Amino acid sequence: MTRRSLLKGALAAGAAVAGGSVLGSCGQAPNFNRGVKKTLNFWAFTDSRIAWQKKAFELYKKEKNPDFEINWLILPFTQMHDQLLITAQAGSGGPDMADVEISQFPRYIKGDVLFVDLAAKLKQMGEWDNLYHPSATDPWTWRGRTYGIGNELNACLLSYRWDVWKKAKVDTNISTWEHFAEEAKRFHRDTGSYLIDQAYLDWSQWWMQTLQQRGGFFHPNGQPALDTPEGVRTLTWMQNAMKAGWSTLRPTGQSYNVALSQGKIASLIGPSWQFSGYVQQNIPETKGKWHLMPFPRWEADSGARTATWGGTGVTVLKTGKYAEEARDFVLFAHTSARALLDDFEIRQVWPTYKPAFADKRLSQPLPFFDNQRVGALIHQVSPEIPTAYMSPYWPETTSTFVRVGLTPPMQNLRMSPRSALTAAQRESADTISFVTA
Numbered sequence: 001m002t003r004r005s006l007l008k009g010a011l012a013a014g015a016a017v018a019g020g021s022v023l024g025s026c027g028q029a030p031n032f033n034r035g036v037k038k039t040l041n042f043w044a045f046t047d048s049r050i051a052w053q054k055k056a057f058e059l060y061k062k063e064k065n066p067d068f069e070i071n072w073l074i075l076p077f078t079q080m081h082d083q084l085l086i087t088a089q090a091g092s093g094g095p096d097m098a099d100v101e102i103s104q105f106p107r108y109i110k111g112d113v114l115f116v117d118l119a120a121k122l123k124q125m126g127e128w129d130n131l132y133h134p135s136a137t138d139p140w141t142w143r144g145r146t147y148g149i150g151n152e153l154n155a156c157l158l159s160y161r162w163d164v165w166k167k168a169k170v171d172t173n174i175s176t177w178e179h180f181a182e183e184a185k186r187f188h189r190d191t192g193s194y195l196i197d198q199a200y201l202d203w204s205q206w207w208m209q210t211l212q213q214r215g216g217f218f219h220p221n222g223q224p225a226l227d228t229p230e231g232v233r234t235l236t237w238m239q240n241a242m243k244a245g246w247s248t249l250r251p252t253g254q255s256y257n258v259a260l261s262q263g264k265i266a267s268l269i270g271p272s273w274q275f276s277g278y279v280q281q282n283i284p285e286t287k288g289k290w291h292l293m294p295f296p297r298w299e300a301d302s303g304a305r306t307a308t309w310g311g312t313g314v315t316v317l318k319t320g321k322y323a324e325e326a327r328d329f330v331l332f333a334h335t336s337a338r339a340l341l342d343d344f345e346i347r348q349v350w351p352t353y354k355p356a357f358a359d360k361r362l363s364q365p366l367p368f369f370d371n372q373r374v375g376a377l378i379h380q381v382s383p384e385i386p387t388a389y390m391s392p393y394w395p396e397t398t399s400t401f402v403r404v405g406l407t408p409p410m411q412n413l414r415m416s417p418r419s420a421l422t423a424a425q426r427e428s429a430d431t432i433s434f435v436t437a
Contacts, residue, residue: 038068040322040329041095043084045077049099049312052151052343056333064332068325070097081107087319088114096320097330100148102139102311106394108147115140115147116316116323118331122146127335134385136334136352140313142222142390148313149334151343153350154271155382156208156307159279162291162370164263170195177209177237177296181246188246193264197250198238200410203402208269208307209234213298214386217398222391224428226401227421233298235409235417243413257282269295271309272378276348280368287368294381306381308388350378396435397428 044050050072057070073095075083081104087094088108100108108114119137122128131137132153140148165172168187174180184195199205203217210216215230225231241247251259259265261283268275275292294305314334316326333339340351341359350362357363357379365371391397405424409415 036067038322038325039071040068040097040320040326041071041073043073043075043080043095043098045075045080045099045101047074048347050074051346052339052349053314053333055342056336056339057329059336059339060329060332064328066325066329068322070329077101084108084114084317087317088112092319094317094319096317096322096326098315098317099312100140100315102313103394103398105140105148105313106390106392109142109390110392113142113145113147114315114317114319116318116327117145117147118149118316118327119146121327121331122149122335125331125335127331130335130354132352132354132382132385134308134387135311135382137313138388139311139390140315142392148315149330149352150311150313151334151340151349151351151353152273152311153352153378153382154273154308154310155350155378155385156269156271156295156309157275157292157377157381158267158269158295159275159290159292160267161260161263161286161289163289164193164266170266172291172293174293174296176300177298180296181237181241181244184241185244185246187266193266194246194248196241196267196269197248197256197259197265198241198410199250200238200407201250201252201402203398203406204309205269206231206234206238206401206406208309209237209295211307211386211388212295212304214304216386216388217394217401218389218391220389222389222393224391224393224397224425224432226397226405226428227418227425231421232418235406235421239409239413239417242410249410261286272348272350272374273310276368276374288370290369291372292369292374292377294377304384304386306384308385350375393428393432393435396431400424400428400431 042050054072060066084094084098085107135152135154136150137146139150140146168191170183170187174183187193187195210231213230213233215228216225219225250256260268279286279290295307297303297305314330316323316330320326335353337353337356337359340353340356341361343349344351344362363373363375363379366374401424404427405421409417409420
């Protein structure tokens with residue numbers, strides 16, 4: 001027996017043992033002890049993610065009368081994704097369905113892909129065009145195949161403290177980022193505070209503003225695209241904000257929450273899990289003091305007014321015993337307006353399924369945002385979300401980008417943004433060449 005075959009056998013055995021032990025801890029009997037119905041296994045890393053899916057399955061049972069039940073298993077984030085990787089390496093074992101967070105997905109597309117392609121079935125169902133793909137499928141798409149589907153419409157907006165802006169007489173009809181900078185200069189001069197800060201220790205802000213220009217981390221072929229004109233333009237804007245003194249580097253930890261709460265930093269950009277979830281959880285005392293608007297454009301009267309950031313998608317495993325049944329349920333859950341509205345009620349998550357917006361509940365006034373109809377605004381900008389390209393080299397590229405391309409020129413304002421991004425591009429390409437040699 002070769003070392004490779006021995007390792008493969010050990011991984012397969014380990015996955016089977018791990019699956020048996022964790023499933024056993026939930027008191028679930030093997031399939032042959034559960035009567036005529038089969039049992040499909042679903043792995044997730046948080047209760048909140050599967051709460052709506054459990055309700056979706058109850059609806060599925062009423063409408064489809066399936067011949068199976070689902071065993072829902074919650075594992076710690078890292079453990080769950082690691083176990084899936086073991087399954088991929090072993091070629092057997094694991095669950096029938098699993099949540100996969102966007103930053104973890106590249107781990108599974110470096111070789112033979114573990115997951116079932118969902119695109120053909122979605123098209124057969126006539127649902128392909130009913131999805132906002134930049135949030136629903138693009139993060140889990142590689143080489144023309146769609147290996148996961150997400151229900152979270154992560155359209156990004158500019159969230160701002162309307163009470164602070166009103167007091168300082170900031171123009172709320174901001175059209176471009178250049179216009180925003182002019183308002184920010186006056187705001188800082190008059191108040192000593194900042195209209196927005198600059199994220200320099202993570203890639204979130206650069207990503208959103210670059211994607212808005214149809215740039216991003218990767219070209220369609222999965223190769224790095226860090227030093228494109230769009231990326232250079234964004235980083236130059238961020239650095240110029242520091243040079244001109246009208247912005248500040250993002251505070252760390254609780255200091256950031258305090259600055260937002262006191263209006264010392266008076267706006268932020270991001271998707272609903274940030275402007276709704278993060279803000280409501282961490283600074284609830286600001287309830288009623290926030291409004292939202294589309295992103296300012298980079299060019300007057302043209303270009304996207306939004307981006308996308310983050311997400312978790314449901315995948316169906318090829319190694320699962322019941323892949324067809326799992327696929328049918330997953331796609332039902334993500335194309336059922338009734339099921340998706342349950343998640344809106346549970347987590348205030350706006351769905352990636354376009355027909356769901358016919359329900360007025362998604363556009364109701366929200367007290368936290370001074371009764372603004374946030375859902376209507378999300379629905380308005382979502383068709384503009386640009387396509388973002390995935391790559392197996394996401395972790396290597398994004399970490400190099402922050403370490404080499406972003407943080408240094410934001411801390412050393414004499415450093416050229418173009419030269420920093422060129423250095424990051426070169427190092428990312430060298431790393432990819434090394435790991436693929």
